[in-house]
Amino acid sequence: QSALTQPASVSGSPGQSITISCTGTSSDVGTYNYVSWYQQHPGKAPKLMIYEVRNRPSGVSNRFSGSKSGNTASLTISGLQAEDEADYYCSSYTSSSTYVFGTGTKVTVL
Amino acid sequence: EVQLLESGGVLVQPGGSLRLSCAASGFTFSSYAMSWVRQAPGKGLEWVSSISNSGGSTYYADSVKGRFTFSRDNSKNTLYLQMNSLRAEDTALYYCAKVVAGWAAAGPHDYWGQGTLVTVSS
Numbered sequence: 001q002s003a004l005t006q007p008a009s010v011s012g013s014p015g016q017s018i019t020i021s022c023t024g025t026s027s028d029v030g031t032y033n034y035v036s037w038y039q040q041h042p043g044k045a046p047k048l049m050i051y052e053v054r055n056r057p058s059g060v061s062n063r064f065s066g067s068k069s070g071n072t073a074s075l076t077i078s079g080l081q082a083e084d085e086a087d088y089y090c091s092s093y094t095s096s097s098t099y100v101f102g103t104g105t106k107v108t109v110l
Numbered sequence: 111e112v113q114l115l116e117s118g119g120v121l122v123q124p125g126g127s128l129r130l131s132c133a134a135s136g137f138t139f140s141s142y143a144m145s146w147v148r149q150a151p152g153k154g155l156e157w158v159s160s161i162s163n164s165g166g167s168t169y170y171a172d173s174v175k176g177r178f179t180f181s182r183d184n185s186k187n188t189l190y191l192q193m194n195s196l197r198a199e200d201t202a203l204y205y206c207a208k209v210v211a212g213w214a215a216a217g218p219h220d221y222w223g224q225g226t227l228v229t230v231s232s
Contacts, residue, residue, distance in 0.1 A: 001172050036218040051210055051218035089155050098169050099216040104154040
């Protein structure tokens with residue numbers, strides 16, 4: 001159950017688009033379309049932003065979108081805003097019927 | 111409104127035991143799988159365990175398997191995490207989280223509590 005691999009940090013200017021990658025294996029991301037993304041602001045509980053690769057829960061801005069290719073999933077934030085500055089975690093269902101999170105990415109809005 | 115309220119986190123010595131609880135409200139508790147997720151201070155999220163809506167199936171991370179037991183009481187809308195043989199590396203904020211509809215157990219989590227802090231230290 002090794003954590004999925006994410007870049008430690010990604011930054012962008014307001015209005016720009018950024019993409020966060022999430023690399024797993026054929027036992028998780030590569031086999032299942034069950035990748036989720038969470039946003040976590042400091043001192044707060046995580047918030048579900050994307051589930052099942054590309055589905056957005058009600059209330060989540062359409063500036064957030066997800067995709068997947070092979071063993072790598074991606075979260076794109078378009079029209080970057082100051083409020084998007086947070087930590088982001090990917091996650092995936094696994095072949096062991098368990099769940100694994102990514103290492104986390106700190107997004108900075110310049 | 112969905113609410114999840116964790117309790118039971120304290121300072122405990124290595125090798126000790128602890129039981130966390132999570133009281134749920136605002137949704138049909140017995141219809142949903144639930145999970146515990148932890149976060150060590152300054153670190154990332156780590157999935158700990160998930161339980162099916164009936165409590166009949168449970169799944170654990172390798173790091174806690176054999177030491178932690180996840181259970182639920184659907185008559186009381188409450189989750190329990192029995193933690194035995196605690197280690198320093200179990201020190202973390204423990205969140206309970208509701209799994210999205212349609213998932214049997216481990217899956218995406220759409221509602222989270224605010225967490226309860228467990229500190230394992232002598």
